[in-house]
Amino acid sequence: MAAIFAYKCRKCDELHEGSPSFAFDAPAPYRYLSEQERGEWAELSDDLCVIAHPEGTQYYVRALLEVPIHGVEEPFLWGVWVSASETSFHRYLDSYDKPPEDPIFFGWLSNLIAVYPTQKSRPADVHIQTDGTRPRVRLHRTDDESDALV
Structure with missing residues (x-):
């Protein structure tokens, strides 16, 4: 049986089947820094980011937010x-x-x-995985019962 989703990978140029995923390459506060500030204050890898600016140090971890797709086994990531x-x-x-x-x-x-309609930072629980994969994120509920990310 053919997969419901198929997409062409930007890295390997191959066609893959399965649920799609999208990723941010950095936390938003890193993007707000100038090139000079990034060079002076920030360290960014594929999984970690540290911004040590004069007001204090901020720490960030890359993680996965799973969004179920009705009728599909694999979640959207x-x-x-x-x-x-x-x-x-x-x-x-x-x-x-x-x-x-x-x-x-x-x-x-x-x-x-x-x-998604909520355009603000969201509180979350971050679940460290023991199998070496990226942590999973569970967002806290908001007052909006139609919140598609929870």
Whole structure:
């Protein structure tokens, strides 16, 4: 049976089947920095971002936000960035070597997903995975019962 979704990969130029996904390459606060500020204050990798500006240091972790698709087994994935406290950031880094005692930390969604009606930062729980994959994000409910991301 053919998959419901098929897409052409930008990296390998191959056709893939399965649920689509989109990802942000950096947290929004990194994008707001000038090129000079990025060079002086920020470190960005595929999975981590640290912005050490004069007002303080901000920590971000790349994670996956799963959005179920009715009638499809695989969820739609958003590759998003979430903020982390310094303690949670280091706990996440330590999880590369050993599973954390508490695999969940609080953060804020640090990207605005324009196709959804809520255009503000969202509180979230970040679930560290023990299989080496990116953490999963569970957004907190808002007052809007029709919230498509929860």
